Amino acid sequence: GCVTGQSAEERQRTSTQLELIFRATGYPFFIVHLEQVFCLPGAVLEATCSVPVRSEGDYKAAVNRFIESSRAASSNTTSGEDQDQDPSVLKTQCLLSQLDTQDLPSGLLPFDRQLTGVLQKLFDAVKTLTAKEDLLHTLRQHLIVHTARTHGYSKVMMGDSCSRLAVKLLSSICQGRGASLAADTGFCDLRYGDIGIVRPMRDYSSKEIAFYNRMFGVPSLFIPGLDTKTPDKASIQRLTESFVTRLQADFPSTVSTIYRTSEKLQTSGGTHSADAEPAGKCLLCMCALDTKLEEASAFHATLVSEKLSQKQITKSPAADWVPDGQCCSRIDAQNHNCGSSGGRCSSSDRTPTSTDLKSLLCYSCRLTIQDMSAAEFLPPYIMAEAERRMRRSQMEEEIAAFLLPEDDAEDREEVS
Amino acid sequence: MAASIALRLEFGGGAELLFDGVREHLVTLPGQSEPWDMKQLLAWIRGNLLKERPELFVQGDTVRPGILVLINDADWELMGELTYQLQDQDNVVFISTLHGG
Numbered sequence: 170g171c172v173t174g175q176s177a178e179e180r181q182r183t184s185t186q187l188e189l190i191f192r193a194t195g196y197p198f199f200i201v202h203l204e205q206v207f208c209l210p211g212a213v214l215e216a217t218c219s220v221p222v223r224s225e226g227d228y229k230a231a232v233n234r235f236i237e238s239s240r241a242a243s244s245n246t247t248s249g250e251d252q253d254q255d256p257s258v259l260k261t262q263c264l265l266s267q268l269d270t271q272d273l274p275s276g277l278l279p280f281d282r283q284l285t286g287v288l289q290k291l292f293d294a295v296k297t298l299t300a301k302e303d304l305l306h307t308l309r310q311h312l313i314v315h316t317a318r319t320h321g322y323s324k325v326m327m328g329d330s331c332s333r334l335a336v337k338l339l340s341s342i343c344q345g346r347g348a349s350l351a352a353d354t355g356f357c358d359l360r361y362g363d364i365g366i367v368r369p370m371r372d373y374s375s376k377e378i379a380f381y382n383r384m385f386g387v388p389s390l391f392i393p394g395l396d397t398k399t400p401d402k403a404s405i406q407r408l409t410e411s412f413v414t415r416l417q418a419d420f421p422s423t424v425s426t427i428y429r430t431s432e433k434l435q436t437s438g439g440t441h442s443a444d445a446e447p448a449g450k451c452l453l454c455m456c457a458l459d460t461k462l463e464e465a466s467a468f469h470a471t472l473v474s475e476k477l478s479q480k481q482i483t484k485s486p487a488a489d490w491v492p493d494g495q496c497c498s499r500i501d502a503q504n505h506n507c508g509s510s511g512g513r514c515s516s517s518d519r520t521p522t523s524t525d526l527k528s529l530l531c532y533s534c535r536l537t538i539q540d541m542s543a544a545e546f547l548p549p550y551i552m553a554e555a556e557r558r559m560r561r562s563q564m565e566e567e568i569a570a571f572l573l574p575e576d577d578a579e580d581r582e583e584v585s
Numbered sequence: 586m587a588a589s590i591a592l593r594l595e596f597g598g599g600a601e602l603l604f605d606g607v608r609e610h611l612v613t614l615p616g617q618s619e620p621w622d623m624k625q626l627l628a629w630i631r632g633n634l635l636k637e638r639p640e641l642f643v644q645g646d647t648v649r650p651g652i653l654v655l656i657n658d659a660d661w662e663l664m665g666e667l668t669y670q671l672q673d674q675d676n677v678v679f680i681s682t683l684h685g686g
Binding site for chain 1: 602658
C-alpha cells in the first residue's frame with residue numbers, strides 16, 4: 170500500500186481484513202510492512218548465514234505487493250513434506266507468500282511514518298515502472314527471507330501459479346535475468362542457502378485456481394498493486410502478461426509450453442553451491458554474477474557501446490572494441506537508458522557508490538539501479554553490504570600477491 | 586416480448602476496481618423483444634455499470650482475455666460464451682486473473 174500511495178487508514182483496513190482471513194485458517198501468521206526493509210541487516214544478502222538475532226516488533230507481511238488479491242489458503246495446498254513450511258496464501262492470480270506470526274495487538278500501527286516517507290522517496294527515485302516492480306520484488310524477497318530466518322523457518326512456499334510463472338519467465342528474459350531464471354521460476358530456489366523457496370502451485374494455471382477458489386469459497390482480498398489499471402505498455406512485466414494472456418486465448422497451449430520449457434532450465438551449478446566468496450553473487454538478486462566475463466563477450470560490447478554513446482569517454486575504445494551484431498541495437502536501447510540516468514561508469518563526479526554498486530550487480534539489477542536517479546535511497550542494509558564487499562575485494566586485491574593458489578581454500582580464508 | 590430479467594453480477598480478482606469497488610451487483614435488465622444474450626449484457630455493463638477504463642474489461646465484443654466468466658458457476662465456454670441466452674435469476678461472475686486489474 171505504501172508504494173501505491175495508499176493512506177495509512179486504508180492500509181490498516183487492509184491488514185485488518187487480512188488478519189481476519191489469516192486467523193480463520195488457524196495458522197500462525199506474520200504481517201510485515203515493506204518499511205521494515207530499512208531495518209534489515211546486511212546478512213540478508215548472504216547465501217548462507219547464521220540466523221541474525223534481531224528483535225523485530227510487529228510485522229505486517231509485505232502485502233503491499235503488486236499483486237491484487239490474496240486468499241487465505243485453507244490448508245488446501247499444504248503438502249506434508251516439511252514440518253517447517255509456511256502455508257502460503259493462494260490466490261487466483263497471484264503470488265503472495267504469507268509468513269506466519271503471532272497475533273498483533275489491534276489498532277497498532279507497526280510501521281514508522283518516517284520510514285514510509287523514505288520508502289516512497291525510494292520508489293519515486295525510480296523512473297520506470299519496470300524497475301519499480303523489479304525493485305519491489307527484490308525488496309519483498311529479502312524481507313520474506315529475513316522474516317523466515319528470524320522465525321526459524323527453513324522453507325518458504327510461494328503461491329506462483331503456472332500462468333504467472335510463464336509471464337515471469339518471459340519478462341525475466343526481457344530484462345536480462347537469464348542467469349537467475351532457473352532459480353526464479355523453478356520449483357525450488359536455493360539461492361539463499363539456508364532458506365529454500367518452493368513453489369508448489371506452479372502446476373496450476375490461474376484459471377484452475379480461480380475456479381477452485383470460487384467453488385470452495387476461499388476468502389480473498391484484493392490489493393491494488395503497482396501495475397493495477399496501468400495501460401498495457403507501462404512496463405515489461407505488464408506487456409508480457411498481456412501478450413501471454415492474449416496468446417493463451419487463441420492458443421491454449423501457450424502457458425504450458427512456456428512452463429515446460431522453464432522446467433528444463435538449470436543453472437550451471439553456481440547458485441547451488443555454498444559459495445565461499447559471496448562476491449561471486451549479485452548483491453540484490455543473489456544469482457551468479459554474469460558480468461565478469463572476458464572481453465569478447467556480448468556484455469562487454471554492450472558496455473563499450475554505452476560508453477561510446479556518451480559524451481565523455483574515459484578510455485580508448487579501439488583496443489576493446491569487439492564488433493558484435495548486437496552492438497547497434499544495443500546502442501539505441503542504452504542511449505535511452507543513458508539519457509535518463511546520469512550515473513554511469515565513466516562519470517567521475519557522481520557519488521562513487523552508484524558506480525561501485527554496479528560492479529556488484531548482475532546485468533538486470535544494474536539496469537534497475539541505473540533507472541534510479543539517486544542510489545542513496547536504497548535501504549541501508551544494501552549499501553552496507555555493498556561497502557563490505559567492496560572493501561573485501563579491495564583487500565583481496567592488495568594481498569593477492571601473497572595468497573596461495575585457489576585450491577588452497579583454507580589458506581585463503583585464513584589470510585582474508 | 587421478453588420480460589425484464591433480474592441478474593446477479595459479481596466481480597472478483599480486481600475487476601471490482603472498475604466498478605467502484607462493489608463486488609456484487611443485483612441488476613434488472615429491461616425487457617426487450619429478443620432474449621438477452623451475453624454479448625448484449627456486456628454492452629449493457631459497459632454502458633451502465635462500468636465506471637472507468639472500459640478497455641480493461643471489454644475488448645471489442647468480448648471480455649478482455651484473462652477475465653474469467655462463470656455463468657451459474659460454470660465456465661461460460663460450456664454455455665456458448667457470447668451466444669448464451671440469459672435466464673432470469675442467473676448468476677454471472679467475472680474474475681480477473683491478471684496483475685493489472
